[in-house]
Amino acid sequence: MNLAEILERNTLRIPQNSAVISEDVHWSWKEFNTLVNRMGNALQGLGVRKGDRVGIYLPNSPEYLVVYFAIAKIGAIAVAFNIMYKGAEITYIINNSEATALVCLDGEPLRNVVGVVGELPTLKHLIVVPARAASGSNSTAVFSAAFPVLSYDKLLGAGEPVLAAVDCAADDVVTILYTSGTTGQPKGAMLTHRNFSDNAKLNAFYTLHINDQDRFLTGTPFCHIFFVLTVLGPIYKGAAVITMPRFFPDKALELISRFRVTHFAGVPTMYIYMLQTYAAHPELYDLQSWRFAQAAGAAMPAEYIERIEQTFQVGFCECYGSTETSSTCTYGRLGHGKAGSIGPAAEDWEVQVVDGGNREVACGDVGEIVVKGPGVFRGYWKMPAATREAFTDGWFHTGDLGRRDEDGYFYIVDRKKDMLICGGYNVYPREVEEVLYSHPAVLEAAVVGLPDPVKGEIPKAFISLRPGQQTTAEEIITYCRSKMAAYKVPRLVELLPELPKNMSGKILKRSLKATSQSDAETG
Known part of the structure; x- marks a missing residue:
């Protein structure tokens, strides 16, 4: 199997439908898949092989999606970087993952990498995507003498347009996502082709209520596990993905209006700011196309849910998951949610609330949420002890405190470490x-x-x-x-x-x- 096969399916079934849209591009599935093939061939031409790690240090953009699926298609492993990372964070993740190639944005990101390149012994190739918004940028020329850089555009132009997806085992790693590192250094969660494929299917067919005529926008970064819901879920169904480099509430509302967006996903703070922005100037926006709003990443204050539904005239769904669960493992059923609840367990998932002895607690009592399901990660990269500590008899310990009501709906009480x-x-x-x-x-x-x-x-x-x-x-x-x-x-x-x-x-x-x-x- 290979996660990137979802692009092949869409290309065969709906080749001319919209796939990726931004303020600069509008690609069909056929065009998008061809670009992915070209980049995949280019990476193979540089010597990148199955299992090699390739870093992505880009903002949300069409180029991010091309690079990500090209890495997956050749059986390599994508290592996602937050675009806000600086020298020390970049150094740790590249060295820990032993990445051999890095795709980064021109401008400040490139300067951040070049500043530490002498500390990156495994890095062989640095591929630079032009900062199109910064006209006249010449940082590539300035820094090319310090460390050889490759042009993303030239590689893409030279790559062959046909590429067969490399056959991978279901448990082969497709992505390493580094956790925030609340204690010590960040841990690299190994997510597999099966993890992402199964959770993309879950989100596509159950959580999102989406189809191949819809358009999806998110304010969350693609380097976050939200990617499985906000990109892989829509793509699994053939819906178009709208890219926005960085969240601003007015820009999000503008893009929803301009591109007739049907689905938006974000964290609670984003909705709070969007409500505030819309209330100030509702006449600036036409949100009639928008019908589904999804939130995760933090608890949505209950009083805001009704305001979101009434102000934007959308259905609202709150989901729960983590990096280690490949996103969704519970979600509120549209039209049947309970305020403050993260919903019942998702299809094919088991969720329990347990005490300190890993015994399931009574209905209504508070304990730690533990889960089993197809999205549970393979373990932490090069951290076997931390991997063992995260599990008890196959149950992954989320570190979240919660409770379950008599209808099987779960509620997050708090992070265990925050109590x-x-x-x-x-x-x-x-x-x-x-x-x-x-x-x-x-x-x-x-x-x-x-x-x-x-x-x-x-x-x-x-x-x-x-x-x-x-x-x-x-x-x-x-x-x-x-x-x-x-x-x-x-x-x-x-x-x-x-x-x-x-x-x-x-x-x-x-x-x-x-x-x-x-x-x-x-x-």
Whole structure:
């Protein structure tokens, strides 16, 4: 089998249908598959073979998709880089994965790589994609003397247009995705052709309610596991993928309007900003084509779900998964969701909530979510001990705390590592955040635990306000006291213009916590 065979199927069945669309290109399936073949042949001409690792250091773009499927088609392994990574992060991942080739964007990304190229002994080929948005860029010429670079356009032009997909075993690795590395260095999750094919099929046929006339846009980066849902799922059905290099709420609404997008997926923060942007100028957008909205990556505050459905007139679905599960392992059934729930287990998946002894807990009790299913990864690259620690009797430990109701719907309570113990009581930050989001002045909220000499830990809330709204820390604390038990109430509240986020739009709680602890130590 080979993941890239889905392109072949679409090319045979619907060759002239739209496949990839951006502000610069509009490719049919036949055109897209031919470009993938050319790049695959070019990579083979450079000596890239089955099992070799090839890095992708590109923003969301048509070129990203060409490179990704070319790597898969020749049986090599794609190593996805966040476009925000800098020298140390690039060095670690290339050296850990032993990548022999890297495809990167001209401009700052190329400068980042060239700055550390002397520390990358396995890297043989550096392929540069022109930064088309930056007219007059000449960084390739400047840096070509320091390290030989190859032109993406020239390689593509010279590659032959016909290429047979390399036959791979189902458990051959197709992608290595590096986790965020909350402790120590990032771990490379090995995802296989079967993992991605099966979860792409799950998303295509069940989660997304999508067909080959639809168009899919996402604000999340392709280097994230969301790729399986937002790219592979639509492509499995033959739907077109719209690329947007970076999420901006006005740009997302503009592209939905211009390209008649039917499906959008993002993290909760993206929807919050899109609601805000649309409310300010609804006359700028025509969203009649949009019918399906999907969220994952973080918990969607319950009060926003109804606003999304009513404002944008879309069906809403919340999914749950992780890098190690190839995205979706539970999802809310369209029209049958429960506010705050991540839905029942997905087809062919088993999901349990267990205690510290790995025993399933009673309905309604909180425990760790563990899963079994076709998307569960093969293990961590060159980390056998960490791989063993992640499993118990074949069940993958997600690290998320949750509960199950009597109807089989699951609810995320919090990350296991985020739970804090205040005076002997368990406090789940997400529960406190839900109360904060219900305050009419609050736009965004995050709660972390801080050390306390008496209570052990105390909750601190960080919030940003809706435009034109005002409040105080004291008023927020008083509001929380009226809504929840005293031990859950934030002892400290800090108002910020905006909460820090990563490229995926997730709020960076670690950054907030580290800054607060540093301030406390120096204060």
